Amino acid sequence: MSFSPRIAVIGLDCAEASLVFDELRGELPHLTRLMEQGSYGPLRSCHPPITVPAWACMTSGYDAGQLGIYGFRNRRGWDYEPLSVSFSSQVAKPRLWDHFSAAGRSSVCLGVPQTFPILNPPRGVMVASFLTPDKSMPWVHPPELATEVDRVAEGDYLIDVRNFRTNDKARLLADIHTMTRRRFQVAKHLLATQSWDLFFMVEMGVDRLHHGFWHYCDPSHPRFAGEHNPYRWAIRDYYRELDALVGDLVQQIPQDVLLLLVSDHGAQPMQGGIAVNEWLVQKGYLVLKEYPAEPTPPHRLRVDWSKTVAWSEGGYYARIFLNVKGREPQGVIEPAEYERWRDRLIEETQALLGPHGEDLGTLVCRPQDLFHTCTGYPPDLFCYWGRMRWRSVGTVGAGHIYVEDNDLGPDEANHDWSGIFISRTPLANQPGKVDGLELLDVGVSLLQHAGLPVPADCAGQPRLMW
């Protein structure tokens, strides 16, 4: 069969390879049919394996260093100001739909992260993603389509669920199902009513579900809620529903369109948190003028910068920043001593044992080893505690390093590098299960498939061929 250059991508944020390909496979007839018909395999996420910047990396082909986006929030200078959120305006490289627009082709983009605000709308339609503060801001292009999107979505399109780190699990689960169902209703509508050469949607429900419910569903989770808990099958049931929604949507996409299902990263049970700044305080690397009376986030700490060597930001991984003379306003590390300090911190973070004296298998990386270039204000180290089985807690004040509760609210899953890739059209000479697939290669491979020029300096390579 010859294929058109049209492309449809269904993104499932956080869909985990081991669930889709193994554990739940028998529950997912539509996804299984797509796997059997085409090619599939784990899609290795980027550094860091976090929604922002992962989707921007996938859709542009540039790595986080080339984009200068090292996480949801980033430094805006070498000062000590709090990090600020990376919106679409920080993505300075063209993404798939920009290339399609430049070639006079149309796109439908639905909920792709880092598309708010809609500064450079594609030729076609864009519905902004979960960093949209609320619908009083422009969230649809063209704006007059907003009413139609809401109407198709049972009167209220949900950009995201409210506060997914909550103890109100009944509300959260209902909202996730509603959001997903409505997004697929809008997807079906836009597929049918818009002309498109590229269709790219991202569903956030999977991510919210994993973070909110993993410990109810996984007996291997350290805080597993027991066989008879009311949410024991919440993950399985959601994936089943998602499978049906995908099956229904896919019917609408002609067979000659290249159709992919992808995720930006996977997920795993969260063992607990490591209070990285608390640890840096104990080591004497982060010096406070006053130790706080209660757990306090980094930007509210009274830091004595003139004596501080290093500090960190929390999240699913830690970013460690060194206080370097001539770079930070009150830097203390001599530039000639910089690499020695970096090596020392790598050694000491890797040597930090778990609460029972166990080796955590922590992965610590220099950004310069991960990325082609490091634009913007990179951290000095990326630290994945226990390869992200442990999250990183930024607050200081608890008095100990190991914490069970997350400082940002209940969250029982962390990310993993094991996303999914399913192509309804088999990869050339690679039908069935494929290993070694990389997130960074997806966007540029799609560009090549569409016959559009691939920028020469992308970290991703057009290795996928159909």
Ligand SMILES: [Zn+2]
């Ligand atoms: Zn994600």
